[in-house]
Amino acid sequence: MSQYIDVDALWKVLVAGLVAGAGLVALYALGLVGLAAARTQDGTAARPAGVVVAAVCFALVLAGALLGLYVMLAK
Template sequence: MNQYVDIDSLWKVLVAGLAGGVGLVALFAVGLAGLSTRMPSNAASRAGAAGLAVAVVCFTLVVAGAALGLYVMLKK
């Protein structure tokens, strides 16, 4: 079995894939949820401001994650 499968890199791919594929996608969703608390009805409220902050942080992380992914792939 092991001569055919590189278990070591297999695990790494699965973990990195989950981190990037699930993590970043979920972050984007959290950002969107944060943004939608800032709907016109409560734009000025505290919840709205917090939501905006969450959104900014999340979207920044998503972009940074994508950039890191590209960088890591190209550096190889």
């Protein structure tokens, strides 16, 4: 559109920011919800599916953080 603004690059930056920024935070929140869903009212672990969901979410968040550190420190 404009000779000063590269719209294609702008969309790439926007998508990367949403995935790496808000996406990791949303995955972390989903992991916390999974941990909360794994507990019953008396505090015993009754639903292992919640723990599995939480573990997967936390692993993805850790992988995203390590990838970000790798990309920043590789330069």
